[in-house]
Amino acid sequence: AQSVTQPDIHITVSEGASLELRCNYSYGATPYLFWYVQSPGQGLQLLLKYFSGDTLVQGIKGFEAEFKRSQSSFNLRKPSVHWSDAAEYFCAVYGGATNKLIFGTGTLLAVQP
Amino acid sequence: DAGVTQSPTHLIKTRGQQVTLRCSPKSGHDTVSWYQQALGQGPQFIFQYYEEEERQRGNFPDRFSGHQFPNYSSELNVNALLLGDSALYLCASSQTGPSGEQYFGPGTRLTVT
Numbered sequence: 001a002q003s004v005t006q007p008d009i010h011i012t013v014s015e016g017a018s019l020e021l022r023c024n025y026s027y028g029a030t031p032y033l034f035w036y037v038q039s040p041g042q043g044l045q046l047l048l049k050y051f052s053g054d055t056l057v058q059g060i061k062g063f064e065a066e067f068k069r070s071q072s073s074f075n076l077r078k079p080s081v082h083w084s085d086a087a088e089y090f091c092a093v094y095g096g097a098t099n100k101l102i103f104g105t106g107t108l109l110a111v112q113p
Numbered sequence: 114d115a116g117v118t119q120s121p122t123h124l125i126k127t128r129g130q131q132v133t134l135r136c137s138p139k140s141g142h143d144t145v146s147w148y149q150q151a152l153g154q155g156p157q158f159i160f161q162y163y164e165e166e167e168r169q170r171g172n173f174p175d176r177f178s179g180h181q182f183p184n185y186s187s188e189l190n191v192n193a194l195l196l197g198d199s200a201l202y203l204c205a206s207s208q209t210g211p212s213g214e215q216y217f218g219p220g221t222r223l224t225v226t
Contacts, residue, residue, distance in 0.1 A: 004155075036217070043117075043203055044156070044217040090155055099169045100146065101205075101215060103155030 002027050002095050006104035013081050014112045021076040021107050023091030032094035033074045034101065035065055039087045047089075050074060061085070086111045115140070117206050117218035125224045126194050134189040134221045138206030144168075145187040146215060147179060148203040156203055162187050163209065191223075199225045 003026045013019055025031055032051050036044040048059025055067040065076045074091060088108045092101040118137045126132050138145050144163045148156035158171035162181035181187045185206075191198055201222050205215035 032214075034214075041201075041220075041222070043119075043219040044205075046214070046216065049214060092155075099144075099161050100158040100171065101148075101156070102158070105153075105155050 002093060002098075002102050004091050004093050004102055004104035006089075006091055006107050008107045009105070010108045010110070012110040012112060015083050016080050019076075019078045019081045019085070019109070021089050021091075021109070023074045023076065023104060024072050025074060025091070025093045026072065027093050027095075029096065031074075032096075033065075033067060034092045034094070035059065035063070035074075035076050036090045036092060036103075037061075037087050038090065038106075044090065047076070081109075081111055083111045083113065085109060117204055117216050119202075119204050119218040119221050121221060122219070123222045123224075125226060127226055128194055128196060130194050131190065131192045132194060132223060134191075134202050134204075134223070135186065136189070136204030136206075136218060137186045138204075139216050142206035142208050142216070143185050144207045144209055145181060145185065146205045146207070147187070147189045148205065149173070150201040150203055150220070152200070159189070194225045196225050199223060 005024045034049045035047040050057050050067045088106045090106045091104045120135045146161040147159040150156040160170040161168045165181045176192045178190045201220045203220045204218045207215045
């Protein structure tokens with residue numbers, strides 16, 4: 001069955017520090033993968049996506065993610081975190097024929113000054 | 114481009130009542146999906162509408178129903194509300210195609226008392 005695992009429920013980083021949020025997926029074929037960000041009480045904003053090709057994808061707000069097929073991972077990174085990055089981050093895989101996005105449980109990011 | 118819009122923003126209902134939530138897709142999009150996001154969880158797929166038909170459905174009871182109009186806007190109806198239906202309901206729109214790239218609205222916060 002298709003699934004997404006985000007092992008870290010809550011992460012705290014200092015402003016200016018680097019960030020890596022983990023995502024592992026289970027999917028039989030080549031996946032379409034996404035990272036979304038959600039501010040409190042808000043909808044989801046698409047950060048970046050992977051469909052095919054270059055395994056390192058760039059997104060908005062200085063984020064990037066790397067697709068590693070051998071590890072079934074799609075980790076999100078940012079070299080220097082800003083206080084405004086504090087939010088919840090969701091990794092998702094597109095379920096192909098099911099036409100739906102399957103989300104992980106999210107990682108809540110706190111940024112210390 | 115107004116993006117995906119949803120109404121109302123917040124809603125309080127009593128157990129056993131019925132509720133209708135509304136969604137207007139992003140310009141150029143013809144497919145609408147609905148998700149339920151309980152507190153502290155990732156969004157869960159309810160169903161998807163395309164060409165005014167329900168194309169896919171997640172693991173939700175028949176109390177959850179929907180509709181898509183010729184202008185691609187959509188409604189989500191929930192009958193016989195339960196306390197457990199309290200959640201953020203997210204609408205996402207997309208273009209027909211295999212990529213699964215979906216754009217989300219700000220959501221409707223439903224509270225059932």
